[in-house]
Amino acid sequence: MYISKEDKEYLIRELQAELHARLDGGRKNLIVPECIWCGKTGGKLGIYVGPEKNGKVFGMAHCFSCGRTCKDINRFVEEIGRSDLQVKDTAKFTPVEVPEFFNLEEDEIDDELVVVEMPESWKRCFKNPYLKSRGFTTDDYAYFPVGTTRGLNFKFDDYVVFPIYDDGDIVGYVSRHVWSKQDIDEYNDKAKRNNKYQIRRYNNSIENDFVKLLYNYDSIIEDETDTVILVEGIFDVIALTRKLDLYDNHRIVAVCTFGKKISDAQIYKLQSKGVHDIIIGYDTDASDAINVAADKLNEYFDNVMIAKLVGEGKDWDDANFWDIYDTFSESLFTPIEYKLSNVDGKIR
Structure with missing residues (x-):
């Protein structure tokens, strides 16, 4: 017709x-x-x-x-x-x-979530040596709730635990051990040889599949937030928000997809809030994953750009302000431009 x-x-x-x-x-x-x-x-x-x-x-x-x-x-x-x-x-x-x-089957776009209880004895904190070493500020504690079990829950000893919110409800949590990856690997090597308990770097919730979740999702204001920056992890979200002073900037919001992939459920959630533009801020050593995500997102949003982090920082948490500023002012690429810049398999 x-x-x-x-x-x-x-x-x-x-x-x-x-x-x-x-x-x-x-x-x-x-x-x-x-x-x-x-x-x-x-x-x-x-x-x-x-x-x-x-x-x-x-x-x-x-x-x-x-x-x-x-x-x-x-x-x-x-x-x-x-x-x-x-x-x-x-x-x-x-x-x-x-x-x-x-054409997405119902189970692929099922965004139904259950409310999750935080670990027993979890309590929000506003000071923590590990988070201080990661650059946390007073504003970070205010905008990004985090806490510990204060030694009252052995399963979460030496972890910092971030709740994940969706429409005001806690629908999951990410629990990160305060030791470095290197220290955890060294400890686990010895523990394995001695048949002792090994430490998990992350001890996360299991009630809701993480492909349905987006960290910092509630900061996206319906029909007000135009642009979303997709990053891999929670600390990337917090670092970008801090370094670009996005705390009260509802037009641009950083969220994490918990890895280098974007699911149909996550796309649906972003669409439901009226988001128009997407900037992919995954680690630039994952060009194949970035290309897949960009092609998928390009079907659903007005503009999709890819940020290539400049400077020596490996991720947003490591990068300084000027490298981040230069990235968003001079190093944003369309999906086609990004593919061409990596045609020989190396990031130029």
């Missing part, structure tokens, strides 16, 4: 007003807060409003909760009681494949 550009724009505006919907980060889908069929809340109903190509049809609607799909815009507007929005066209509707946005 042919729909003019003017009619599409009119339909989008009307559907937004009627269903209290909003465009996602890539401006290709309307996210509806409550499903018209099953009543599920949380933005599970999506309406595709992007360009019609590769089998994608304007106005297709799908609910990730009840699984119901409507492939005809005229039938959909009739179901919501807005027959006045039906598009007149003599072309016969032909069923097509569900577009990319709706």
